[in-house]
Amino acid sequence: MRALHAVTLHTPTQAFGGPVRVAVNLTGGLAARGVETRIVALGSGFDGPLPADVDGRPARLYPARRVLPGAGFSGITSPALLAGARRLVREADVVHVHLARDLVTLPVALAALSAGRPLVVQTHGMVDPSDKALAKLLDAVAVRRVLRRADAVLHLTSYERGALNKVLGGEDPGNGMRLVNGVPAQDRRPRPDGPPRLLYLARMQARKRPADFVAAAPEVLRHHPDARFVLAGADEGELGTALKLAESLGVSDSVDYLGTLAPGAVLGELRRTHVHVLPSVDEPFPMSVLEALSVGVPSVVTPTNGLADDLGRSGAGRVARTPEALAAEILALLDPAAHDTASEAAWQLSRTSFSLEAVADRLHTLYGSVLRPGPRRNTRWT
Template identity: 45%
Template sequence: MRLVHVVTLVSDDGAFGGPTSVAVAQLQECAARGHDTTLVSLWRGRTGAPERIAGVRFVSRPARRLVPGRGCLGLMHPRLPLDLWRAMGRADAVHVHAGRDLVSLTALVVARLRGVGFVTQTHGMVEPRNGAVARLFDRLYVPLLRRARACLVLTDRERRELSAVLGPDAPPLVDLPNGLRVAPGEPGSRRRGDGREVIFLARLHPRKRPEAFVEMAALVHKEIPEARFVLYGADEGSLPAVAALIADRGVTDAVRYGGALDHPSALAAYRRAAVYVLPSVNEPFPMTVLEALAEGTPVVCTDSSGIAAELARREAALVTDGSPEQLADAVARLLADESLRLRLAEAGRRAIEEVFSIRAVADQLEQLYGTGPGRD
């Protein structure tokens, strides 16, 4: 099949996060199965856009802000609609990773005009909104979402919120987990770190709680002075507070900000690290945790994560209540016990292979793309 996926933004700092990672992983697996795959998106980076991403054909235009002050909603390029028209004209199926933004709206319009069957995956980005801008946008956007063959949902909460937006005319809401491909090699054979680096790798945004990471680092540093801590990720408002807290806690020699990373550099950072910590709460399906597990990196997370119970049951991560004290206790245990780190790494890789593998996801996608009547 000729498959076209659309995601709003691909960037060298990973600013759009999970939707981009999910789209690339899905397409990479589909390409490995012999399908003709294309990703269409805006691009933002310090260099020109690549022609391929993870082996997948990449069609892009530079991101331009057409609507000020609206985050990714207002990003667009005037020639992207033509790229979408051309790509979808040869597609057997279209998959739109859809948020409330101009790229998603344009992709849905083009798919309808082209008469090609499409599915949508909203990644929790479409929830009930009462603001004037959202109501106006939804007058165009929601009827298009209703024309999908299926809307893919990740959690029960997303199902409820999407049902509230789409109403009784909603297309089938189909459960689809996220998934990752596991690179070959045993966890221990692929690790190159010195056993003392702890990392945070996510957007520096209040929801991700980077300040809790710094508080944790200060506590661990008192017990293990040789430990080192690095925060990676695009700044989305929290960097000044993080920098001030590092100075206030007197850990400038142990904690640093490493900037935003492109995806290959992020994977390398996981492999160097002794521990990956995600302090954020209420994460339905944290892709960075799955990426760390896939790279064989021990994980410390919070119990409100949507995958925490499964990881705890499998002893594939240390799950905490999210407080700096519990985070610090978990990190200190891992830094002091190499055998524990190795056990968690092995269990984490098994969890990816058995539960969170992209193979099962691609099996389901092939059925969705190839069967089921369109809603034309």
């Protein structure tokens, strides 16, 4: 079986975030089950030629070109990808599109429908009701058609499924299936030695709230004067705000900015971390929390995080219901006994509810159920 995964953008700084990590994890899990996989995406920000892989997974990357100024990820595409989309999908037995309202994943999904290829769509919370003019246009000409006609539309939560139905005007096509994100199994790290190390691992973006992380520092430092507050992620406009706040609070000497971590460095940094903190709002299913769980690092999140209920129910982390509560929840997890209990719960939750093995098994079964009759592909990818 040959599966093509389409995602919007791959950059050295992981600018597109979670969907790329999910595509990498899923294609790796499927490859272990004998599926020949390939990722197709735009590439940008690399020195020299675009790589032939995404974090070790085979890929076909196209140079990104901006065609709609001011439209963010929705305004980039590649004429070569658009011209070759039909050929790309014809070489696959199953087309798996990590769908956003953009000019990369939508054309690939439409090409799969046109070519009669089995189509699996995964939206990662990126397609929800919107009053923006561009979103309304794309919904009218493409998004609703893809959601209705896909063989399967994967959602992370019932909230996401409801949002997709609203995009469809209240219609439920009956092709929905819940598939959580999974992460590869890891050894549980022991509680780190040394001063408390608190990690914010996300883009420096307004919705991610890095300033709320910094705002918790004075109270934590009052109890743990040697604690380190570590920010890691690409700056998308909020780093300056966070660092200025640290200066105004008098905690700059306790705040470090690491920049963007390479994918291979993320787990290493997490293993040095006592508590992972993600103050973002309306976060569907963050990969950083899943990766923290996989090595036994408890997390502090907000109530609108898609993993908040799982963390609270299992004891694998804490839910801060206000920005002011962040410091209290961090301090609670720095208690050695509480930390060790939460760490064990985090690791167990990763290995049960969010195991990549279980997720890949379910997806592999789904692919088998949507395959069209006929000979399998036996030629090389072009």
